[in-house]
Amino acid sequence: MPITPVAFIWANGSLVRWDDAQVHVAAHALHYGSSVFEGIRAYAAGGRPAVFCLEPHVRRLFNSAKVYRMEIPYTHDEISEAILDTIRANKHTSCYIRPLVFRGVGGLSLDPRSCPVETFIVTIEWGRYLGEEAINEGVDVGISSWRRMAPNTFPAAAKIGGQYINSQLMAMEAAEHGYAEAVALDANGFVSEGSGENIFVVRDGAIYTPPLASSVLQGVTRRCVMVLAEESGMPVREELIPRELLYTADEIFFTGTAAEVTPIRSVDHITIGSGRRGPVTEQLQQEFFGITSGEIADRHGWLTFAV
Ligand code: PMP
Numbered sequence: 001m002p003i004t005p006v007a008f009i010w011a012n013g014s015l016v017r018w019d020d021a022q023v024h025v026a027a028h029a030l031h032y033g034s035s036v037f038e039g040i041r042a043y044a045a046g047g048r049p050a051v052f053c054l055e056p057h058v059r060r061l062f063n064s065a066k067v068y069r070m071e072i073p074y075t076h077d078e079i080s081e082a083i084l085d086t087i088r089a090n091k092h093t094s095c096y097i098r099p100l101v102f103r104g105v106g107g108l109s110l111d112p113r114s115c116p117v118e119t120f121i122v123t124i125e126w127g128r129y130l131g132e133e134a135i136n137e138g139v140d141v142g143i144s145s146w147r148r149m150a151p152n153t154f155p156a157a158a159k160i161g162g163q164y165i166n167s168q169l170m171a172m173e174a175a176e177h178g179y180a181e182a183v184a185l186d187a188n189g190f191v192s193e194g195s196g197e198n199i200f201v202v203r204d205g206a207i208y209t210p211p212l213a214s215s216v217l218q219g220v221t222r223r224c225v226m227v228l229a230e231e232s233g234m235p236v237r238e239e240l241i242p243r244e245l246l247y248t249a250d251e252i253f254f255t256g257t258a259a260e261v262t263p264i265r266s267v268d269h270i271t272i273g274s275g276r277r278g279p280v281t282e283q284l285q286q287e288f289f290g291i292t293s294g295e296i297a298d299r300h301g302w303l304t305f306a307v
Contacts (some may be wrong), residue, residue: 001125008089010082010121013074015089021120028115029187033162036064039124039196039257040083041307044093045294050303051087052257053220054080054291060218061099064158070117072101079119080304086121087306096126096258102161117195129196129258130180134164135285138265138277139180139254141194143243144170148215149189157216164234167195181254183246183267185216191241197254198222201241202280204250211238221255221288227300228287234280251278261285 009021022057029035042049042058058080065072072079083097099121111141130139146169147307149156154163168185174182174195183199186192191210193199198219201208207229210216226236250273252264261284275284290296291303 003231005125006090006092006095006125009123010086010119012119015085021122023102023118024105026105026108027118028106028108028112028160030209032112032302033106033165034068034108034112035070035100035114035161036061036070037101037159037161037184038097040097040099040101041257042095042097042226042293043294043303045292045298045303045305047294049087049093049095049306050249050294051083053224053302054083054304056223057257058083058099058219060159060220061101064160064279065101067155067158068160069113070103070150072119073117073242074119078120082121083302084306087158087195090123091121092125092207092306094125095123098124116300128162128260130254133258134180134262136270136277138263138275139267140178140266141181141183141264142174142177142179142268143246144173144184144195146173146182146184148184148186148192151213151215157212159211159217170195185243186210188214188240189243190214191243191246192216193219194224194256194259195255197259198223199264200252200253200255201238201245201249202253202278203245203248205234207234207236207280208239208241208245209236210241212241219255221257221260223285223299224302225255225261225284228284231294232283232287245271247261247287249273253281253284261288276278284304 008015069266170182
């Protein structure tokens with residue numbers, strides 16, 4: 001999806017014009033992927049911009065930085081406020097928000113700690129990640145030949161820039177094969193996640209999702225969907241999922257800030273369930289989109305209004 005420039009970007013403490021948010025070619029992050037980031041959405045809830053799960057996203061940003069031994073030179077509250085300021089400055093009613101913290105210019109050695117830490121917040125206008133049709137009809141996915149990283153190679157629970165080479169390899173391969181998205185197995189061969197989504201399986205009235213030990217990101221949407229499922233009397237079980245359980249599932253769906261709640265209708269060209277969005281997925285979508293649009297009361301305090 002192409003990016004349309006907006007007016008302002010938050011850059012190291014102040015709002016600057018889009019064109020002025022530049023980075024030098026010697027920045028460490030450009031060479032080695034030395035960054036941490038977040039992906040957050042603001043929805044038009046009742047016509048006003050409301051950030052979905054602001055606090056958990058900011059907390060995960062700081063946790064990613066902690067894992068990577070990077071000190072963010074701002075507090076949680078300052079980053080949260082900066083996100084709201086950027087939304088207001090750009091007059092968004094809905095948007096995608098990308099906080100990015102990276103190692104700047106200060107050397108090219110592999111111990112990056114001499115490099116200054118730079119903090120940016122970019123907001124862009126963004127629609128459905130996998131398309132409107134995907135939300136209603138579901139997507140076709142394939143198991144990737146790339147595995148998620150083993151737990152002793154990269155910290156999967158941290159959103160670190162360089163790790164997304166793995167996701168890029170998955171996404172490019174999936175597109176080459178004509179799939180909307182890829183699903184990776186973990187280092188032990190169990191189902192892990194999509195290139196940028198967590199995955200859920202519905203079978204015989206129960207819902208399953210891979211545990212954190214399957215090298216998954218601790219998705220914020222994953223957690224919300226687990227809460228919604230529990231409320232509707234279907235608690236989600238975090239269990240190891242063998243590949244063939246996908247093929248024989250009644251329903252499968254992705255969750256993610258970008259993908260929201262997206263049904264999966266086939267895996268490796270094998271039709272899942274009826275080949276259409278299933279009733280459990282639809283019910284969870286109704287709750288999710290109801291809350292984010294402001295039509296259903298925000299009973300969990302998931303929305304933070306910018307205006
Ligand atoms: N897994 C990966 C690898 C991701 O990049 C994302 C997107 N952040 C997710 C899962 C979903 O996480 P969230 O619901 O927090 O967006």
